[in-house]
Amino acid sequence: MPDEARVPTVIGAARGAGTGDVMDGLMQPRPLTIAHILERAERLYAHKQVTTVGAERVTYGEVAHNTRRLGTALDSLDVPVGARVATFAANTRRHLELYLAVPATKRVLHSINIRLSAEHLEYIVNHAEDDVIFVDRELLPRIWPSADRLPKVRHWVVLPDGSDTAIPADPRILDYDELIEGVEPFAGSFEDTFTLADENLASGLCYTSGTTGRPKGVLYSHRSTVLHCLGTLAAGFIGLCESDVVMPIVPMFHANAWGLPYGAMMTGASLVLPGLSSNPAHLLGLMAAERVTVAGAVPTVWTSMAPKLRAHDLSATRFLLGGGSAVAPALSETYRAAIGVPITHSWGMTEISPVGVIGGTRTQHRDATAEEQVAVRAAQGQPLPLVNVRIVDVETGQELPRDGDAVGEVQVAGPWVAGGYFRVDGGDSFTADGWLRTGDLATIDASGYLRIVDRVKDLIKSGGEWISSVELEGVISSHPDVVEVAVIARPDPRWMERPVAYVVLRDGATTTADELLRHITPMVAKWWLPDDVVFMPTLPKTGTGKLSKSALRDSTRIA
Structure with missing residues (x-):
């Protein structure tokens, strides 16, 4: 169908006509959807590369073709619209295809933490009522013992990963490659399957860690995911761009890998997906061989890699992202001394999609002393565009001044911040005026720099x-x-x-x-x-x- 045939016709005028009247704009009401990320990568960046475990190299064009076949395959399995489709998988090309096909066909991608205890794993699969589980072959023994306690799961699809792990003889188990090879690719535009209101459809589901109780489900929408994706492209923060080579070391089951796969595809950056291994030599070898420019990981992983930094050529690297917990200044400075690039703080949580704040120095710090710049880099940083952050008195709930001294609980609001939990009462997690209570204590200075002091409970x-x-x-x-x-x-x-x-x-x-x-x-x-x-x-x-x-x-x- 020609593009002009899909453009809605504007019939009426705006609400107001005279001076002082409230008026609606006359812009096209196109929804924000993950289908657009897929089709943009397919049309503009089909030649760009995805490198994954086992040195497999495919293009975005090939990923898009497989994604279209996967969309048809989900229909062939009678997976209902709105159904939760779970993944129990490492960072690989096939997992990326699921990131795209599931939400682009109006299903909900539920990425499961592969390190959960059996108790928590069974709880969240049953709570989410997952219809299908896609699981790496190597990881199948971790979850298959729970199969009979997951009554809503109709199909188990095994993702080939080069391992020779035994696969039980069970009619519910299917092979991913065989599943998508046997169907015709979806031929239309995924964007055409969305209507005006559909940007608010659920796109992804991720459960919190459950360290203080039952895990809680955070249900992302297409709109929130696309806006968060655009946030990762913001210059002066992460600033993903077409010339980047992006390596999400952070697992793809952890809050959409901090949005890095979606951001890379949106801007046309190449992707490097390191698979299941967290071996420092493996990760550093990939970064050097693939000339990675941007990578993200939790501080414990950066710590494990630090002793071997100088043995690898990381001269292509321009930005290293640390999140999940505070990055110690000494660790960040170790990287700056070794490769010229510090580890930049990010702050957020599953409920914030997850990135809300990005650290680093700005123009006002150019003349600061080296010691002062270290102190700036030790702060969590400034909010991304569209994210609002405040600190409040824990006892009174009153907003505190941005003077760098007052300490209060961090509260967050924005279009990619959760407003509730999936099938669970939010309790006291949200304020009366709709802000998320994070449980973190921090200061905010006059430049808007957030500096985490501690968790309330810590x-x-x-x-x-x-x-x-x-x-x-x-x-x-x-x-x-x-x-x-x-x-x-x-x-x-x-x-x-x-x-x-x-x-x-x-x-x-x-x-x-x-x-x-x-x-x-x-x-x-x-x-x-x-x-x-x-x-x-x-x-x-x-x-x-x-x-x-x-x-x-x-x-x-x-x-």
Whole structure:
């Protein structure tokens, strides 16, 4: 159908005609949909490349062709419009095709954290009422034992990944490649399947980590996803562009991989998808070989890669994104010293799609001293366009000044910020005027820079005074032998709570607790010094790779 045939005819005039009247604009009411991201990449960037696990190289044109066949295949499986289609998969080309085909055909992509416990996994699949699960062959043994406790799942589609993992003989199990090879590709325009109101249709579903209770489902819309995608293209923040080579190390099951796959396809950047492996040598090798310019990962992954930086040519790199938890200044500066690029903070959460704030220096910092610039880079940064951030008094709910000193709970509002949870009462997660309560404590300065002080639940109250676990972790991590650190509160009969530091040292290091305490003594108040330093071979992690303080608290209570 010619483009002009799809343009709506404007019949009437705007609501107002005279001076002072309210008027509607006369612009085309085209919806914002993921189908547009797909078709834009297909039409403009079909030649651009996706490199994935096993050195497989395909073009966006080939991805789009497979996506069209997958759309037809979902119809052949009688997957209803609006049904949840789950993925249990690593960062691969086939997972990317699901990112596109599922929402472009008005289904809902439910990406499942592959590191969940069986209890949480079964809960969210049943809560979401997933109709189909697409699962990497290598990951099938992690989820198949739960199959009989997932009664709503009608089909299991195995994604080939080069592994030889045994596949059970069960009529519900299908092969992905065979499924899409046996159908004709969808021949029309996916954008034509959407009507004016359809940009508000659900496009994706991601559950929170559930560290303080049952996981809660965050239900993204096409509109929110496209606007978040455009946010990743904003110059001066992440600023994805056509010449970039983007590598989402952050898993594609973690809040749409921070929007990086969608952003890359929107702007025509090439993609590198590293598969399941988090081996530092594998990741750095890919970054060097593919001349990656932009990559994103949680701090624990950046930490694991740091010792091997100088052994790889990362001269193409222009932007490294860290998120999920605070990036220690020492870690960021390690990267800046080694490759000339610091790790830039991002801040957000599943409920914010997830990126809300991006760090880094701006023009006003050009004349700042090196020490001052380090301090700026240590802040979480400024909100992306269209995102509003405020801090409020935890007790009164009153908005606090943006003076860089007042500390309050961070609240967020914007077109890609959740307004509720899927099939669950939001409780006190949202304010009466519709802002998301994040549970983070922060300051905001006159330039709008957000600086996270701590999580409300992670603050340590000792003798009536507050200790920030985040700031204490930052100074401890400045010791060259410290690889990871987590600070939690331990009950104390005299002071109510006292800080305890759990520390992982680099291989071969012999640093003692007393030496660590002497190192940080000049940097913090005396009463902030941890009562105990516990050395561990590794720290517990959540399913998304963040440090799990709840696990440390549990172990402290047991001890």
